[in-house]
Amino acid sequence: MVNVYNFASRTVIVAVLVWSLLIMGNTSALAATTPGNVLKQPPIEVSVSLGNTANELKFIPNNLKFTTGKRYKLKLNNPSPQKHYFTAKDFADAIWTQKVEAGNLEVKGAIHALELKPQASAEWLFVPMKPGNYQLRCTIAGHTEAGMTGKLAIE
Numbered sequence: 001m002v003n004v005y006n007f008a009s010r011t012v013i014v015a016v017l018v019w020s021l022l023i024m025g026n027t028s029a030l031a032a033t034t035p036g037n038v039l040k041q042p043p044i045e046v047s048v049s050l051g052n053t054a055n056e057l058k059f060i061p062n063n064l065k066f067t068t069g070k071r072y073k074l075k076l077n078n079p080s081p082q083k084h085y086f087t088a089k090d091f092a093d094a095i096w097t098q099k100v101e102a103g104n105l106e107v108k109g110a111i112h113a114l115e116l117k118p119q120a121s122a123e124w125l126f127v128p129m130k131p132g133n134y135q136l137r138c139t140i141a142g143h144t145e146a147g148m149t150g151k152l153a154i155e
């Protein structure tokens with residue numbers, strides 16, 4: 001009986017190990033291939049205003065949810081009379097950035113913060129990779145304290 005039990009638990013342990021390796025293997029394969037495949041998806045468009053014409057210090061909307069593996073086009077604009085930052089370092093580390101487009105400029109690679117001058121707009125194309133809750137804020141002196149913050153969730 002003891003031997004049978006040991007054999008059974010070893011089999012279970014080996015099965016769990018193989019299963020873990022398969023999952024890990026699949027996850028890294030997914031991480032390596034997702035951007036290429038996802039680039040064929042039309043992006044889901046999400047718009048965020050940095051401030052407003054009344055010069056209120058807030059992001060509108062200030063609570064955004066994203067899904068891993070989907071492609072997004074985050075359209076940022078600043079209709080307010082002063083400049084603002086869209087700063088989300090941890091969020092930026094949890095996504096794969098395809099590019100940021102602003103005017104005739106296109107930036108590729110890791111981006112943690114964008115500064116938008118009055119009337120400026122920018123488009124951030126990315127694919128969320130790592131689930132979690134991330135903080136958004138404007139790093140202009142006094143703006144975070146005044147409530148210019150937001151929540152970015154990846155599910």
Ligand SMILES: [Cu+2]
Binds near residue numbers: 057083084143148
């Ligand atoms: Cu601001």
